Amino acid sequence: xxxxxxxxxxxxxxxxxxxxxxxxxxxxxxxxxxxxxxxxxxxxxxxxxxxxxxxxxxxxxxxxxxxxxxxxxxxxxxxxxxxxxxxxxxxxxxxxxxxxxxxxxxxxxxxxxxxxxxxxxxxxxxxxxxxxxxxxxxxxxxxxxxxxxxxxxxxxxxxxxxxxxxxxxxxxxxxxxxxxxxxxxxxxxxxxxxxxxxxxxxxxxxxxxxxxxxxxxxxxxxxxxxxxxxxxxxxxxxxxxxxxxxxxxxxxxxxxxxxxxxxxxxxxxxxxxxxxxxxxxxxxxxxxxxxxxxxxxxxxxxxxxxxxxxxxxxxxxxxxxxxxxxxxxxxxxxxxxxxxxxxxxxxxxxxxxxxxxxxxxxxxxxxxxxxxxxx
Amino acid sequence: xxxxxxxxxxxxxxxxxxxxxxxxxxxxxxxxxxxxxxxxxxxxxxxxxxxxxxxxxxxxxxxxxxxxxxxxxxxxxxxxxxxxxxxxxxxxxxxxxxxxxxxxxxxxxxxxxxxxxxxxxxxxxxxxxxxxxxxxxxxxxxxxxxxxxxxxxxxxxxxxxxxxxxxxxxxxxxxxxxxxxxxxxxxxxxxxxxxxxxxxxxxxxxxxxxxxxxxxxxxxxxxxxxxxxxxxxxxxxxxxxxxxxxxxxxxxxxxxxxxxxxxxxxxxxxxxxxxxxxxxxxxxxxxxxxxxx
Numbered sequence: 001x002x003x004x005x006x007x008x009x010x011x012x013x014x015x016x017x018x019x020x021x022x023x024x025x026x027x028x029x030x031x032x033x034x035x036x037x038x039x040x041x042x043x044x045x046x047x048x049x050x051x052x053x054x055x056x057x058x059x060x061x062x063x064x065x066x067x068x069x070x071x072x073x074x075x076x077x078x079x080x081x082x083x084x085x086x087x088x089x090x091x092x093x094x095x096x097x098x099x100x101x102x103x104x105x106x107x108x109x110x111x112x113x114x115x116x117x118x119x120x121x122x123x124x125x126x127x128x129x130x131x132x133x134x135x136x137x138x139x140x141x142x143x144x145x146x147x148x149x150x151x152x153x154x155x156x157x158x159x160x161x162x163x164x165x166x167x168x169x170x171x172x173x174x175x176x177x178x179x180x181x182x183x184x185x186x187x188x189x190x191x192x193x194x195x196x197x198x199x200x201x202x203x204x205x206x207x208x209x210x211x212x213x214x215x216x217x218x219x220x221x222x223x224x225x226x227x228x229x230x231x232x233x234x235x236x237x238x239x240x241x242x243x244x245x246x247x248x249x250x251x252x253x254x255x256x257x258x259x260x261x262x263x264x265x266x267x268x269x270x271x272x273x274x275x276x277x278x279x280x281x282x283x284x285x286x287x288x289x290x291x292x293x294x295x296x297x298x299x300x301x302x303x304x305x306x307x308x309x310x311x312x313x314x315x316x317x318x319x320x321x322x323x324x325x326x327x328x329x330x331x332x333x334x335x336x337x338x339x340x341x342x343x344x345x346x347x348x349x350x351x352x353x354x355x356x357x358x359x360x361x362x363x364x365x366x367x368x369x370x371x372x373x374x375x
Numbered sequence: 376x377x378x379x380x381x382x383x384x385x386x387x388x389x390x391x392x393x394x395x396x397x398x399x400x401x402x403x404x405x406x407x408x409x410x411x412x413x414x415x416x417x418x419x420x421x422x423x424x425x426x427x428x429x430x431x432x433x434x435x436x437x438x439x440x441x442x443x444x445x446x447x448x449x450x451x452x453x454x455x456x457x458x459x460x461x462x463x464x465x466x467x468x469x470x471x472x473x474x475x476x477x478x479x480x481x482x483x484x485x486x487x488x489x490x491x492x493x494x495x496x497x498x499x500x501x502x503x504x505x506x507x508x509x510x511x512x513x514x515x516x517x518x519x520x521x522x523x524x525x526x527x528x529x530x531x532x533x534x535x536x537x538x539x540x541x542x543x544x545x546x547x548x549x550x551x552x553x554x555x556x557x558x559x560x561x562x563x564x565x566x567x568x569x570x571x572x573x574x575x576x577x578x579x580x581x582x583x584x585x586x587x588x589x590x591x592x593x594x595x596x597x598x599x600x601x602x603x604x605x606x607x608x609x610x611x612x613x614x615x616x617x618x619x620x621x622x623x624x625x626x627x628x629x630x631x632x633x634x635x636x637x638x639x640x641x642x643x644x645x646x647x648x649x650x651x652x653x654x655x656x657x658x659x660x661x662x663x664x665x666x667x668x
Contacts, residue, residue, distance in 0.1 A: 036491070210632035
């Protein structure tokens with residue numbers, strides 16, 4: 001206790017001494033994303049989105065009257081401890097006023113208490129679990145919580161395809177998947193859907209035959225899955241292999257919202273439904289420009305994670321600019337007053353620091369290995 | 376539904392057994408807890424994937440070549456990492472630490488070179504049609520897995536019991552110094568065992584990658600824990616034990632998930648593992664070691 005007291009004190013003194021010299025040329029923003037390991041695809045997409053926005057911000061003259069914005073991206077490798085260490089480094093050594101990320105809700109639950117205590121604004125771009133922003137007044141997120149997206153998807157399934165009885169599956173060892181499942185269950189109960197069974201699996205599992213064989217015997221109309229895209233692909237493939245007919249639709253949580261699903265599961269994923277706060281083919285001028293610029297810079301299509309990161313970088317830069325100084329407390333105040341129109345549509349924060357509007361949610365259906373906006 | 380669940384268990388168990396064969400061989404003969412084994416598994420899968428994608432190789436070419444490549448990688452990795460430790464008779468703990476460090480480095484290297492995106496064999500690489508009789512569905516890949524597991528166990532068993540190489544390997548497993556004094560070329564035998572285990576690991580990687588359509592550098596890591604459970608339950612170095620323990624584990628996991636609760640699935644294997652270590656530490660088929668002066 002005494003020791004941590006000392007360290008905190010020392011850092012505070014150092015911060016006072018260093019800040020004036022530091023703030024002259026650039027404003028440095030930190031990010032913690034998964035850049036290595038099995039889930040690196042998410043962090044890499046987010047980093048690409050952030051950097052694209054950063055280029056635009058700096059090309060347009062930066063913030064605070066001509067200061068460039070610099071970005072330090074730390075790798076969490078999907079590991080909670082590594083994410084916390086990265087946060088301590090960004091706060092303690094780099095003295096960033098704002099941290100973007102971390103990538104997974106699991107990591108955010110570990111990092112949030114640390115950064116909130118140090119009063120550093122932390123903005124999740126991809127953390128959709130329940131309870132993220134409840135961790136403290138410095139924790140924000142720009143990703144629509146799954147609890148807001150899932151009801152739209154389930155309602156569409158019920159109204160358009162007459163889904164009445166469902167089986168529910170989820171990965172039970174991951175905060176994101178479990179929380180997504182909780183939201184799905186609440187939404188399903190509210191809509192009066194009958195839940196025939198609830199089956200769990202591990203997010204690193206590759207065999208789901210036991211659970212799916214059980215579900216096959218229950219004759220459900222649809223199967224909901226809350227997990228990351230890898231296990232969802234496996235579930236979908238094995239379901240068709242075990243002879244669950246294509247008329248039984250899959251309904252995915254946020255993790256299913258990835259082009260990877262079509263690449264891995266192919267025909268097996270046909271008809272799968274997922275709700276998304278953003279979609280690449282969404283037609284409006286801001287989105288068209290974003291997609292074109294992203295393709296030009298990275299020679300591939302952006303995904304939802306890149307889009308959310310892109311908007312977030314703009315939102316954060318704007319907040320720093322209006323705050324008039326690269327200080328966390330002032331940025332927190334201006335962030336709360338955000339009114340931004342980005343690729344995900346009009347964006348404001350609720351008082352609870354969550355996104356306020358579900359206006360931009362689109363329900364997508366898998367067709368021929370690709371997602372399309374459901375007509 | 377029960378018969379389908381039993382088939383599911385047999386297939387899952389065969390994947391565990393396939394993975395465990397080479398692992399138990401290293402453990403039983405070389406007395407080394409070699410954690411790089413999971414890496415050979417990934418190598419086999421990726422070489423086969425590369426052959427299938429770049430040259431349109433069929434499974435009958437990709438499977439042996441993928442396994443062969445994994446065998447060669449195993450010889451090199453084992454030689455570089457462990458020869459020195461073996462010479463100084465460093466024991467199990469140093470080799471455990473060395474292979475632990477090495478396998479992390481190897482996975483990261485592979486991830487850096489190939490990327491961590493999950494990949495799959497081309498659609499139609501092996502016919503995806505499933506056979507159906509009496510309400511039970513089995514796909515071609517699944518039959519291939521079960522068949523290969525049993526064939527490999529038989530071949531390995533014959534090799535160990537009825538060939539000169541097998542005799543040398545068994546002598547090495549019994550006592551390295553005595554084997555050396557009897558004129559056995561221990562170094563060559565060690566290379567042969569490394570190659571064999573890598574070969575088996577690679578074959579498992581190809582088939583399991585094919586069945587689950589999820590090939591990525593860390594795929595071997597996920598299998599390692601189950602691999603440990605299987606070789607301890609089956610008895611260290613016991614080929615038949617690995618098969619029986621693998622299938623036992625697979626069937627029990629599937630039945631637990633199907634009839635009890637899918638939340639308890641993970642607990643099964645490790646409960647059996649603990650029970651085995653309590654009541655029969657030599658494994659199902661192991662014989663207690665007798666130390667003779």
